[in-house]
Amino acid sequence: MYKFLVVDDEEDIREIITMSLEEEFDCEIDVAEDGLDAFLMAKDKDYDLMTVDFAMPYLNGVDFVEALKNKENKCKKSGILMISGRIDEVDNYGNLLFFEKPFNIRKIVSFAKYLLKK
Secondary structure, eight states: OOOEEEEEEEHHHHHHHHHHHHOOOOOOOEEEESSHHHHHTTSSSOOOOEESSSOOOOSSSSHHHHHHHHOOOOOOEEEEEEEEGGGGGGGTTOOOOOESOOOOOHHHHHHHHHHHOO
């Protein structure tokens, strides 16, 4: 069974992603409304995949990913899909895979499958 973390400050987005992942995978899904809550969850749990919003309160998506890389935790090798409604504000953030809102949920599911096979 896969373990996923869905992080977004918009409830509708969290629900769409969660329902779509549940339809495609045998999985357990945790959700967080902001980067800080997500960080607290991720430091104690080993997630196979995380979908993370770029712009969130308390700790944005990129800062959340950087905090995971710099802290002793279980998620250093988790697949990460970054989602942003402000793609014009997205700079070059290395190997993060970005999806622009509104997004095609089928693409997110397809890339999730790809990352989980790596």
